[in-house]
Amino acid sequence: QVHMVESGGGSVQAGGSLKLSCAASGLPYSSGFMGWFRQAPGKEREGVARIYTGAGYTDYADSVKGRFTISRDNAKNMLYLQMNRVLPEDTAMYYCAADRYAFSLSDSGRRPQYWGQGTQVTVSS
Numbered sequence: 813q814v815h816m817v818e819s820g821g822g823s824v825q826a827g828g829s830l831k832l833s834c835a836a837s838g839l840p841y842s843s844g845f846m847g848w849f850r851q852a853p854g855k856e857r858e859g860v861a862r863i864y865t866g867a868g869y870t871d872y873a874d875s876v877k878g879r880f881t882i883s884r885d886n887a888k889n890m891l892y893l894q895m896n897r898v899l900p901e902d903t904a905m906y907y908c909a910a911d912r913y914a915f916s917l918s919d920s921g922r923r924p925q926y927w928g929q930g931t932q933v934t935v936s937s
Contacts (some may be wrong), residue, residue, distance in 0.1 A: 814838040814905055814926045818908045826900055828935075833892040834908030834928055844912040846884060847924065849892045850904035850933075856909070857916030859917025861893060876902075898935045907931040 818831040832848070847862030861872045861882035870882055881894040891908055909924035910914070916922050 814840075815818070816907060816908050816926055816928035816930045817922075818906065818931035821906060821933045823934045823936065824898055826897070826898060826935055826937050828898055829896045830898060830933060831894040831931070831933060832895065832906055832908075836891060836908070836926075837887075839910055841912045845924070846891045846908070846910045847860060848875050848882060848891075848913065849907045849909055850902075851907070851930075852901075852904040855904075856919060858919065859921075860906070862915065862917055863891070864914075871917060884923060895933070897899045898933075900935045900937045903933060903935045905932050 816885045817835045824830050843866035845864055848860040849857050850860050851857040852881040859873055860876055861885055863870045863882045865884055879897045883892045909928045910926040911924035915924040
C-alpha cells in the first residue's frame, strides 16, 4: 500500500523560506516521477514542481521558477520542496504526488496516481 505523508508546512512572512518534506513508502516501482501540487481556497489544484527520481530531471511552474527547488533523497524515500522568497499568493495546501509515468504540471495534462493528504502553507504580507 502506498503512503505519502507531507510535513513542514506552517506560517511564514512574505520574503521568508519554508521547506516541505514528503515521506513516501510502498511505491511499486524503483524510478518514477514525484512532484508537488498546491490548491488555494476556491481555486483548482495546480502543479508546482516535478522531478524524475531516476535522473534528477526537474520542471517548475512559471510562478515558482527561481524561488522554489524540488529535490529528492532516493535512499530515504524522501521528497523535498525548498520554498524561498515566498509570496502571499503561495498560500495554499501543498500536496506531494507520485507516479511511475510522467504527469503534467499544467491544468489540462495527466495527473499523478498517488497523492498525500497535504500540508498547509500560509504566507502573510
